[in-house]
Amino acid sequence: MATIFTKDDFEFKENSNAVENFRMFTASPRLWEVAKSENLIFDMRKLKPGEFSFPYHFHQFAEELMMIVSGELTVRSPDGFEVLKQGDIVFFEKGENGAHQFFNHTDKPCVYLDIRVLIGFDVCEYPDTGKINVLGYGNFMKDSKVEYFEGEENIVKKWKELKNNRQTK
Secondary structure, eight states, X not given: OOOOOOGGGOEEEEOTTOOTTOOEEEEESOHHHXXXXXXXXXXXXXXXXXXXXXXXXXXXXXOEEEEEEXXXXXXXXXXXXXXXXXXXXXEEOSSGGGOBEEEOOSSSOEEEEEEEEOSSOOEEEETTTTEEEETTTEEEETTEEEXXXXXXXXXXXXXXXXHHHSOOO
């Protein structure tokens, strides 16, 4: 049976582990949980102006697809920075080449659909900080367990440095 979601079926709530510069909102209730999806993790996300999505990361065992529903944002990837606008779709492959992070560079919220395949488990790596997140088990830095946003305190400075070293597309 099909599960249909309308805009009135959910509201955006700030992620419970949000910290400065990473105040992202996710549709509640979680769409993939309502649909009882087994292999697709999918959510609607809202990124307010001046905020980052997640720390820069890539997945070892999951592909991701994002579609901008409204607004626009800047995506950071191994290729540099690119502006995505309403209707744009971006695919991130498994591994280092699929690394990504979003930043809302505008003065309006950006809403996007976030879809990820999950079969079994996944491992996320965070190149900027050296963290590893074994999804379902926690975040690690070499031999010790750490908080999810540990090491991400200087994200604004990091982006400025990266953008000064690369030309925005």
